[in-house]
Amino acid sequence: MTSSDETDGQDLLGxxxxxxxxxxxALATARALEPYDPEHVTALHVVEKGEGxxxxxxxxxxxxxxxxxxxxxxxxxxxxxDHTAYARDIVGAIFDAADEVDASAVxxxxxxxxxxxxxxxxxxxxxxxxxxxLPVISLPQVDDEE
Amino acid sequence: MSDEELAKDLGLVSAxxxxxxxxxxxxxxxxxxxxxxxxxxxxxxxxxxxxxxGVIAMVNALSVSELGTAMPKAGxxxxxxxxxxxxxxGSIAGMGDWMGLAFxxxxxxxxFGQYLAVFVGLPTIPxxxxxxxxxxxxxxxxxxxxxxGAKETGGIQTVIVGLLLSILAVFAVAGxxxxxxxxxxxxxGGLAPGGYGAILPGTALVFVSFLGYAKIxxxxxxxxxxxxxxxxxxxxxxxxxxxxxxxxxxxxxxVVPWPELSQDAPVAQAARVAFPExxxxxTGVAGAAAAVMTVGALLAxxxxxxxxxxxxxxxxxxxxxxxxxxxxxxxxxPNYATPYRSILVTGGLIVVFIALLGRDIxxxxxxxxxxxxxxxxxxxxxLIVFREADVPEYDPDFTVPFYPLxxxxxxxxxxxxxxxxxxxxxxxxxxxxxxxxxxYFVYARDKTDNQGVLSEHIRSREAELPDQVVxxxxxxxxxxxxxxxxxxxxxxxxxxxESALITLAGAIAQHEGGRVLAxxxxxxxxQTSLETAAENRSGLDQSSEELLAAAASDAEAFDVPIETxxxxxHRGIEEVFDAARSNDAxxxxxxxxxTRFAGGRVEGSLDELAHDLPxxxxxxxxxxxxxxxxxxxxxxxPSSDLSAEVAxxxxxxxxxxxxxxxxxxxxxxxxxxxxxxxxxDGHGLDDATLRIxxxxxxxxxGRLGEEYDLVIVGATERGLLSRIVRGSLAFETxxxxxxxxxxxxxxxxxxLWERLFGGR
Numbered sequence: 001m002t003s004s005d006e007t008d009g010q011d012l013l014g015x016x017x018x019x020x021x022x023x024x025x026a027l028a029t030a031r032a033l034e035p036y037d038p039e040h041v042t043a044l045h046v047v048e049k050g051e052g053x054x055x056x057x058x059x060x061x062x063x064x065x066x067x068x069x070x071x072x073x074x075x076x077x078x079x080x081x082d083h084t085a086y087a088r089d090i091v092g093a094i095f096d097a098a099d100e101v102d103a104s105a106v107x108x109x110x111x112x113x114x115x116x117x118x119x120x121x122x123x124x125x126x127x128x129x130x131x132x133x134l135p136v137i138s139l140p141q142v143d144d145e146e
Numbered sequence: 147m148s149d150e151e152l153a154k155d156l157g158l159v160s161a162x163x164x165x166x167x168x169x170x171x172x173x174x175x176x177x178x179x180x181x182x183x184x185x186x187x188x189x190x191x192x193x194x195x196x197x198x199x200g201v202i203a204m205v206n207a208l209s210v211s212e213l214g215t216a217m218p219k220a221g222x223x224x225x226x227x228x229x230x231x232x233x234x235x236g237s238i239a240g241m242g243d244w245m246g247l248a249f250x251x252x253x254x255x256x257x258f259g260q261y262l263a264v265f266v267g268l269p270t271i272p273x274x275x276x277x278x279x280x281x282x283x284x285x286x287x288x289x290x291x292x293x294x295g296a297k298e299t300g301g302i303q304t305v306i307v308g309l310l311l312s313i314l315a316v317f318a319v320a321g322x323x324x325x326x327x328x329x330x331x332x333x334x335g336g337l338a339p340g341g342y343g344a345i346l347p348g349t350a351l352v353f354v355s356f357l358g359y360a361k362i363x364x365x366x367x368x369x370x371x372x373x374x375x376x377x378x379x380x381x382x383x384x385x386x387x388x389x390x391x392x393x394x395x396x397x398x399x400x401v402v403p404w405p406e407l408s409q410d411a412p413v414a415q416a417a418r419v420a421f422p423e424x425x426x427x428x429t430g431v432a433g434a435a436a437a438v439m440t441v442g443a444l445l446a447x448x449x450x451x452x453x454x455x456x457x458x459x460x461x462x463x464x465x466x467x468x469x470x471x472x473x474x475x476x477x478x479x480p481n482y483a484t485p486y487r488s489i490l491v492t493g494g495l496i497v498v499f500i501a502l503l504g505r506d507i508x509x510x511x512x513x514x515x516x517x518x519x520x521x522x523x524x525x526x527x528x529l530i531v532f533r534e535a536d537v538p539e540y541d542p543d544f545t546v547p548f549y550p551l552x553x554x555x556x557x558x559x560x561x562x563x564x565x566x567x568x569x570x571x572x573x574x575x576x577x578x579x580x581x582x583x584x585x586y587f588v589y590a591r592d593k594t595d596n597q598g599v600l601s602e603h604i605r606s607r608e609a610e611l612p613d614q615v616v617x618x619x620x621x622x623x624x625x626x627x628x629x630x631x632x633x634x635x636x637x638x639x640x641x642x643x644e645s646a647l648i649t650l651a652g653a654i655a656q657h658e659g660g661r662v663l664a665x666x667x668x669x670x671x672x673q674t675s676l677e678t679a680a681e682n683r684s685g686l687d688q689s690s691e692e693l694l695a696a697a698a699s700d701a702e703a704f705d706v707p708i709e710t711x712x713x714x715x716h717r718g719i720e721e722v723f724d725a726a727r728s729n730d731a732x733x734x735x736x737x738x739x740x741t742r743f744a745g746g747r748v749e750g751s752l753d754e755l756a757h758d759l760p761x762x763x764x765x766x767x768x769x770x771x772x773x774x775x776x777x778x779x780x781x782x783x784p785s786s787d788l789s790a791e792v793a794x795x796x797x798x799x800x801x802x803x804x805x806x807x808x809x810x811x812x813x814x815x816x817x818x819x820x821x822x823x824x825x826x827d828g829h830g831l832d833d834a835t836l837r838i839x840x841x842x843x844x845x846x847x848g849r850l851g852e853e854y855d856l857v858i859v860g861a862t863e864r865g866l867l868s869r870i871v872r873g874s875l876a877f878e879t880x881x882x883x884x885x886x887x888x889x890x891x892x893x894x895x896x897x898l899w900e901r902l903f904g905g906r
Contacts, residue, residue, distance in 0.1 A: 022480055047153065048483060052160045053303050054365040054456055056295045056484045058220030058463050059153045065478060086153050 012135055013038040017103035018073060018080075019094050020045055026069035029109045030076035032139035041080040042101050043073040044094060051088040091127040098134055107137040156368045158375045159304060164453060165362045165383030167307045170314075170390070171450030172257025173355025173511070175443040178395050179412035180508065181348050182404040188344035190330050190337045190399045193392055195348030200388025202349070202563060203356035205556040206522045207384045208546045209529050210363050211377035216532070216542035218366035218376070221464025222457075223521045228468055230528035230535075232598025237586035238579055239521050240465040245578060246517030247458040248492055250357055252499035253510040254451035255281035255288070260410040260507075261443040264436075277410075278504040285500055288451045289493035292459075295484040306445055313442040314394060317413070320435070321397030321420040330400040350566035354511040355391060357518050359384045361453055364460045373543030414439045455492055462488040469593040470586070512571040519560040520575065526557035535603040538760060538893065539727070632660035632732030637667055637722045638697055643737040646771040648697050649800075650764065650792070650888070651735045652704030657795035661707040663729055664697040666690045667721050668712060704799065726760045733762040761893070762788050768856075768886025773800050777854040778834075779807040779847050780825060784892040786860030790829035792890060793858055797831075804834040807850060812840040851885045858888045 016038040020026035026043065033041070045066035049055060055062065063084070070082040083101055087093035098106055110125045128136055156164075181192040188195070213226040221228075224243050228236025259280030262268065268276035331337050338344065359380050362369075369375050398407065398416040408415040414436045421435035459476075463485065466473040479486040503509050530553050532540045546552040564572065604619040634651040638644045648664065655662045668690060694710035701708040713725055726734045778793050780786040793804045806826055810818030818838045826832050839846045851857040 021483065022478060024480060049153070049155045050368075051155045052157075052163075054156070054164065054453075054460075055368060056456075056482075057478060058460055059367045060220060060467070061463055061476065061478070061485070062153075086155070088155075 011039065012105050012137075014104040015040045015042065015102065016137075017083075017094070017098045017101060017106045018043050019106065019108050020069045020073060022065055023068040023072045025109070026072035027075065029107075029139060030073045030080075032109055032141075033107050034076050038077075038107075041073070041077040042103060043070050043080050043082045044097050045069050045082070045084050046090045046093045046097075047084060047086045048090060049086050049088050090124060091131060094128070095131070095133055103134065105135040105137055106132070107139055109139040109141065154368055154370045154372075156365065156375075157370055158379060161362050161365075161369055161375055161379035162383050162386075163304050163307045164365065165359045165379055166311075166387060167303065167446075167449045168358030168361050168453040168457075169356055169383065169387045169450075170307075170310060170446050171355070171358075172254045172447045173352060173357075174391055174394060175413050175446060176257040176260055176410070176507065177352050177355060177511065178398055179407040179409040179415075181351050182399065182407055183409060184351060184508075185340060185344065185347065187335065187339050187405065188348050189333065189335055189339040189404055190396075191340070191342065191344055192348045192352070193395045193399070194345050195352055196355070196391040196395055197388065198345060198349045199353045199356050200384065200391065202353070202559045203359060203384045204381070204388070205552060205559055206526070207359050207380045209522075209526050209553050209556050210360050211380045211544045212542045212546050213525065213529055213532075214363035214366045214376045214380070215373050215544045216540050218369065218372045219464070220364060220367060220460045221467075222360055222364035222366075222460070223525050224461050225464050226532075227521070227524045227528045228464075228470070228596065228598065230531040230599045231524060232601045233468065233470060233590060233594045233596060234583060234586045235524055235528075236465075236468065236594075236596075236598070237470055237590055238582040239524050240461060240470055241578070241582040241585065242517040242521045243461050244458050244465075244492070245495070246357075246514050246521065247454045247461070248495040249499055249510055249514035249517065250354060251285070251288070251451045251454045251458075251492075251496045252281070252504065253354060253507065253514055254447045254454065255285040255496065255500055256504050256507050256510060258284040258444060258447040258451070259504075261414065261440050261447070264411050264414055264440050274501060275505060278500055281500045281504055282497060284448070284451070285493070285496050288448065288455055289489060289496070291452065292455045292489045293479075293482065293484060293486050293493075295479075295482045303449070306449060310442055310446055311390075313438060314390060317417055317420065317435075317439060318393050318397050321401050321416065324420045324422075325397060325400035327400065329403050330396070333403050333405060346563070346566045350515065350563055351508060351512065353515040353519070353563060356384065356387065357514060358450065358453070359387075360518075360522075361457045364457050377544040411440065411443070413443060455489060455496075458492045459485045459488040462492075468596055470590045508568075509571065509574075512567050513574055516564050516567055516571050516575040517578065519564050520579065523557045523560040526553040526560070529553045531600045531603070535599045537599055632658050633663055633730055634658075634660055634733045634735060635663045635665060635726055635729055635731035636697065637665055637725070637734060637736040638693055639667065640737060641693055641696065642769045643766065644693060644697055645700050646766060646769060646886070647735050647737060648700040649703075649771050649773075650766065650796075651733075652701045652706055652708075653799040654733060654735075654792060654795045655706040656704040656799045660732070661709065662701050662704075663731065664694055664701070664708060664710045665722075665725055665729075666693055666710075666712045667725065723760055731761050733764060735764045735766070737766055763889075763891045764788075764792065765889045765891075766886060767889070771856065771886060773802050773855050775803040775805065775854050776856040776858055777805050777807055777847075777851060778831075778858045779809065779843075780822070780860065781808065782821075782825065785890050787829065788890040788892040789858040789860040789888075790825075790831055792888065793834075794830055802855075804831055805837055805854070806831065806834045807837045807839065807847070809839050809841065809843045809846050815840065848883055851883045851887070854885055856886050856888060857883070858890060860890045860892075 013036060016033065018029060018033060018041055020029050020043055047059070047062040047066065066084050070080070073080050081101070083097050085093040085097050094106060106128070108128060129138070178192065181195065182188055182190070210223070214222070217226060217229065219225045222243070224236065224240040227239035256277060259268070259277040262280040262284065263277055268280045270276050271279055274282070333339070362376065362379050362383070366372050366376055397420070398412060401416045401420045402412070417439040418432045418436040421432045423429065423432050425431050462471060463476050465471045466476040475488045475491060476485050477487055478484065499510060529546070530550055533549065564575070601619045632655070634655045636647050636651045638647055648662070651662045654660070690712045694712065698708050698710055713721060722734060722736060725731075773796060776793055776796060778786070778789050780789065796802050797804050806822055808818045808822040815838050819836065822836050822838060826834050826836060837850070839850070847857065847859070
């Protein structure tokens with residue numbers, strides 16, 4: 001897209017990359033970001049790849065999930081772009097995508113879960129904030145899910 | 147495009163690892179002891195049983211490779227069968243594959259339990275023996291691992307399989323040195339104490355050791371370069387595994403006399419004997435070797451069970467996509483991104499199988515084999531159907547050698563092996579097939595919409611085939627919502643022709659009980675990106691909306707559902723083909739002008755494209771239709787069948803008079819009349835006026851056409867459309883005719899019979 005090549009580097013919400021996992025998460029994340037009125041949003045879904053072993057879900061299903069997530073984001077930000085990445089290293093893929101779409105910041109919502117589960121499925125929050133090459137915004141938990 | 151590439155991350159080694167890792171499991175680690183002692187003692191001849199199993203697996207592997215390269219889709223065997231033989235067989239295959247995997251997983255868990263019992267003392271619970279308890283614990287762990295999606299990396303998986311192969315290689319080498327031919331053959335009864343008749347029942351028992359190569363096909367969409375890697379991985383892994391089995395079993399039997407071979411953990415037992423008690427200062431080598439073999443067995447069974455649980459989720463997904471099972475199963479877990487419901491249901495089945503049938507490992511292994519063999523047999527039949535029905539989309543990179551011998555052999559061998567199972571497994575599977583068919587009729591038939599190539603093939607040749615065959619195809623065909631009838635796609639582009647095209651499509655859709663899909667394909671210059679075009683679409687939207695709204699209101703005259711769609715594309719006519727394919731259109735109706743908007747561009751590929759029609763095409767040359775009578779010139783052939791269908795649809799919905807024309811050579815008017823009246827009867831047009839003329843065909847059509855409101859001309863040969871598109875068709879008489887002309891072309895294909903028996 002033509003918009004944000006000229007981001008002056010100061011406008012944090014000039015072009016926000018919004019990683020989303022599934023429809024519900026996408027909606028909640030987008031709603032959490034909405035009050036801050038970002039200029040431009042790109043929704044990102046990272047399809048988790050096995051890289052050597054079969055994926056957890058078939059590619060087609062992963063892509064359906066991505067499409068549903070983007071649709072959910074667009075209910076909040078109708079002009080949002082989307083971007084799909086395929087990687088085993090989710091956090092790395094998020095930052096690669098940020099670079100690729102030239103985002104000014106990454107906004108995400110921690111999906112909670114207890115310690116053990118975060119450990120087993122890889123604590124994404126920790127990696128997000130410790131390895132960030134660009135601003136990472138942790139969105140507040142808003143309880144608007146039914 | 148690039149997304150597709152990004153999704154592919156499995157190389158050849160990974161693919162082989164999946165195949166070998168799944169196959170080498172409980173089969174080789176548990177069954178040799180059971181097999182040699184089966185039925186009073188089959189003896190060393192079971193080595194041949196393993197090899198025969200490998201041969202059967204190899205024949206099927208060839209077919210799987212072809213199908214997998216043609217359709218790299220999640221679901222594997224089920225997907226191919228559903229696509230070719232339709233949802234009834236699809237239900238059998240899907241359920242068969244699914245239950246087969248559940249049985250196989252239960253079998254792997256039992257194998258795991260048997261080796262676990264070597265290491266640790268397992269408690270017994272009333273109703274369950276120690277091995278079952280171990281198996282249930284193992285099963286619960288495998289299910290849990292898949293549920294939360296904690297995954298080993300590809301590297302680790304490769305290392306595990308590599309380790310496994312090295313352990314087995316070291317065992318084979320050690321076994322070679324302590325191998326004693328007398329141990330192998332010197333027992334009572336020699337090499338075949340049970341006679342050579344014991345070979346095939348032995349194969350039936352151990353065939354479960356070869357289940358796994360087809361798993362590679364279920365992840366075909368994730369393979370890099372599947373056209374090359376898929377066949378190599380599938381065929382290669384079967385070949386490698388067969389050799390390993392032959393060597394291992396021979397070694398085991400040359401180390402431990404077969405009557406003494408353990409029925410629980412034969413490999414550990416053989417290792418204990420094969421390795422010397424001490425090497426130099428090291429003592430306890432034999433015990434350590436046995437322990438290493440036990441670890442190997444645990445790794446092998448675990449990876450087999452793991453892969454099978456994952457594969458069953460793929461099959462559930464594919465079945466859910468076709469609405470054979472509820473998509474509820476395929477919901478993805480919000481936190482773990484796994485198809486957790488599918489995994490839990492499969493896990494539940496595994497637990498039940500372990501608890502109820504786990505005492506007799508033979509039943510589990512054979513039930514798994516029978517179900518897979520049924521699927522393999524259907525898959526081979528499906529391959530033949532794909533080839534014979536000449537489906538344009540069916541374009542495999544790898545083709546089986548010696549077609550049609552190979553798939554026929556595959557089907558015969560697979561079903562033949564079933565016959566060597568015991569009564570109980572055959573009965574179990576028979577009951578299972580009945581249940582799957584019942585499931586289809588009770589649940590899935592109303593929901594699924596894909597009728598399969600075979601049934602389309604039969605139903606599209608209603609006139610040529612015996613009534614019973616067509617009746618049978620109709621009886622089992624799905625009646626799900628998507629298959630209320632055919633989809634008639636109209637490519638509208640010009641407001642002046644829109645109404646005429648919709649009238650034709652509406653009449654056909656009403657007659658066939660189908661629906662109309664009106665598409666407006668907007669060609670965007672190459673220089674403009676589609677995104678930019680989409681942004682600047684306000685002006686475009688308006689004209690497009692007006693056009694499609696007019697189409698919708700014209701279609702209201704007919705009692706048919708209509709959908710409308712605007713498609714932005716850099717391509718013109720090619721997009722029509724693509725849209726027809728992606729919307730599953732059965733007939734495309736378009737204007738003559740529309741065929742020209744490709745200009746002179748990309749002629750070569752276009753030509754090829756138009757040679758490979760995705761469905762029936764009707765091209766109207768003319769702008770207005772005011773129908774009261776039509777002329778259908780015919781000389782037989784598939785395209786004039788289509789002309790007849792259109793004429794019949796117009797007769798029954800708009801109430802026109804149909805005249806049929808046959809241009810005969812002079813002096814042959816009588817045989818011409820005979821042909822034409824037969825043809826009219828055969829196409830339900832017996833009330834049509836028959837006209838027999840002599841002379842030049844085009845000139846006659848041109849002359850008589852003036853008297854009618856529409857002339858429907860069937861393509862006399864393949865490729866009519868491609869010639870119109872290129873503008874090279876010397877059809878001047880017809881082009882200059884004032885009467886509107888409808889050109890019809892049906893993709894031709896040789897019939898099953900003709901291809902099998904070489905008629906023509």
